[in-house]
Amino acid sequence: MRYSLGLAILVMGLTVQADDSEAKYTSKEGNFAVQFPAGADIAIMERKVSHGTGVKMTATRLDTKTYAVGHINLTAEALKMSPESAIDIIDHSFVTLGGLTKVSEKGLVIEKGKFPAREVVVEQGGKFVRTLIVMAPPRMYMVAVGGAKDFVTGEEGTEFLKSFEVLPPAKLNK
Secondary structure, eight states: OOOGGGGGGGGGGGGEESSSOOOOOTTTTEEEEOOOOOOEEEEEEEEEEEGGGGEEEEHHHOOOOEEEEEEEEHHHHHHHHHHHHHHHHHHHHHHHHOOEEEEEEEEEEETTEEEEEEEEEEEETTTHHHHHHHEEEEEEEEEEEEEEEESSHHHHHHHHHOOOOOOOOOOOOO
C-alpha cells in the first residue's frame, strides 16, 4: 500500500530499541515525542522528495500493526500557504497517488489550539491507515497507524495518535 508513507521500506535505515519503560520516544531533530509500544525496534530513515526536501520517518511494525511518525521541514513556498491549503495538498496526494479509498476525515486542532491538523482514514484491499497530518511550522508531521480496521480505529491506534506531541522548537539544521 503506497499510502503507508513508505512504512514497508522501514526495515532499511537505522534501528534503535525502544525503552521498556513508559517514557515517550523523543526526537530532538524532529522536535516531537510519541509513545511507541514498549520494547519495539524503531527504524529511522530519510527519503528525499521534491526540491531536495527530506521526509524523516520514525516507525515500528509489530505483527500486522504499524506505528509511524514522519516529519518534513517545510519549504519557503509551503510556509506562505495557509495551513489548511498545505494539509489539503498532502491529503489529496496520499489518496489520489495511492489509489486509496478515503473512509473518513475530520479537521482538528491539537496542543491547546496551536496546530491545525486533519485526521484521515483510508483503506485499500482490507488494510487501513489512519493518519494525523499536523501543521506546526516550520514542520509538517504525519502520525500514522496501519493495519486491521479494529486496530487503526480502536483504542490502541487512538492512544498512539493521542500520545504525539510537538516539542518546543529547536534551531533547524541547515
